[in-house]
Amino acid sequence: MYAYRMKGFDSGWINSGNRRFATYTNLDAGEYEFNVIGSNNDGIWNTTGKSIKINITPPFWKTKWFKSLSALSLIAASGSVYQNKINRLRKDRKAQEEFTKKLLETQENERKRIAGELHDSIGQDLLISKNKLLLSLNNPDDSEIVFKNINEVTDVITDALKNVREISYSIHPYQIERLGLSKAISSIIERLKGTADIKFTCSIDNIDKILLPESEISIYRIIQECMSNIIKHSGANEVILNINRGENFITILIGDDGIGFDKNKLISEKGKYGFGIQGMLERIRLIKGEMNIESVPGEGTTLNFKVPF
Ligand SMILES: Nc1ncnc2c1ncn2[C@@H]1O[C@H](COP(=O)(O)OP(=O)(O)O)[C@@H](O)[C@H]1O
Numbered sequence: 001m002y003a004y005r006m007k008g009f010d011s012g013w014i015n016s017g018n019r020r021f022a023t024y025t026n027l028d029a030g031e032y033e034f035n036v037i038g039s040n041n042d043g044i045w046n047t048t049g050k051s052i053k054i055n056i057t058p059p060f061w062k063t064k065w066f067k068s069l070s071a072l073s074l075i076a077a078s079g080s081v082y083q084n085k086i087n088r089l090r091k092d093r094k095a096q097e098e099f100t101k102k103l104l105e106t107q108e109n110e111r112k113r114i115a116g117e118l119h120d121s122i123g124q125d126l127l128i129s130k131n132k133l134l135l136s137l138n139n140p141d142d143s144e145i146v147f148k149n150i151n152e153v154t155d156v157i158t159d160a161l162k163n164v165r166e167i168s169y170s171i172h173p174y175q176i177e178r179l180g181l182s183k184a185i186s187s188i189i190e191r192l193k194g195t196a197d198i199k200f201t202c203s204i205d206n207i208d209k210i211l212l213p214e215s216e217i218s219i220y221r222i223i224q225e226c227m228s229n230i231i232k233h234s235g236a237n238e239v240i241l242n243i244n245r246g247e248n249f250i251t252i253l254i255g256d257d258g259i260g261f262d263k264n265k266l267i268s269e270k271g272k273y274g275f276g277i278q279g280m281l282e283r284i285r286l287i288k289g290e291m292n293i294e295s296v297p298g299e300g301t302t303l304n305f306k307v308p309f
């Protein structure tokens with residue numbers, strides 16, 4: 001007969017009868033001493049028995065170095081997540097600052113252009129008119145000169161009126177207030193029809209007065225930029241403009257069958273989109289909308305916008 005115990009684990013002796021083995025499945029890491037004693041057929045025990053020292057090493061995930069390494073890498077990982085977040089925020093802020101800088105630059109350039117136009121076209125027209133009227137005043141009896149000058153002044157003033165309209169229009173699209181957004185957008189297309197050999201197919205729902213005035217201007221400027229990109233870059237023959245008023249969203253689709261472009265190449269070559277598309281993205285972001293650009297070289301470009309109201 002045998003009895004055994006694992007010192008450090010068993011609290012007493014375990015009788016195993018004639019069984020010559022013992023099984024332990026859940027010994028924690030540590031040092032143990034395994035004792036076996038036996039008895040003869042008369043039931044006399046040899047209490048000295050045999051002993052063996054057993055050292056159970058911990059699995060690697062329970063070792064101190066593993067635990068401290070895990071803790072360290074956890075700290076490092078959360079540190080790098082934090083660092084990444086900071087880097088991303090810094091990058092966002094830098095992009096925002098660049099955008100604002102560019103916006104101010106563009107505004108300044110626009111003012112320069114308007115000042116130039118006021119000076120060169122309207123100023124010039126008024127000067128010519130003044131001189132012609134003076135000529136008439138100096139020759140009041142020469143009805144031929146008076147008549148000729150008044151005629152010319154009328155032409156110059158007609159021209160000046162057209163210029164004033166164009167300049168004030170480029171400063172602020174007053175047509176939105178006067179005609180409503182939908183008609184103002186139609187008028188962008190009408191004006192283009194006269195200058196470009198492109199077939200326009202438009203379907204424009206009534207979206208007047210469902211957005212804030214600033215948002216209406218954003219939509220208007222976005223469509224203006226899309227159209228100016230089509231005229232400048234696409235070489236398209238046909239353009240589609242669909243504006244759909246849904247239950248909670250306005251969806252806008254602008255498609256052309258022009259040369260298209262490779263988005264990734266454009267971004268990788270220039271670092272980002274041009275200022276026009278960046279401006280659209282920024283405007284759309286501000287009115288909490290979404291914008292999607294699909295363009296395939298040789299097959300044209302489609303822009304989709306979704307604006308909540
Ligand atoms: N409809 C289009 N068809 C072809 N290329 C386009 C179109 N729209 C934009 N692009 C390309 O994307 C570029 C960036 O456009 P944009 O951001 O408006 O800048 P910009 O018009 O000042 O060049 C353009 O230079 C052009 O290469």
Ligand SMILES: [Mg+2]
Binds near residue numbers: 276
């Ligand atoms: Mg552009």
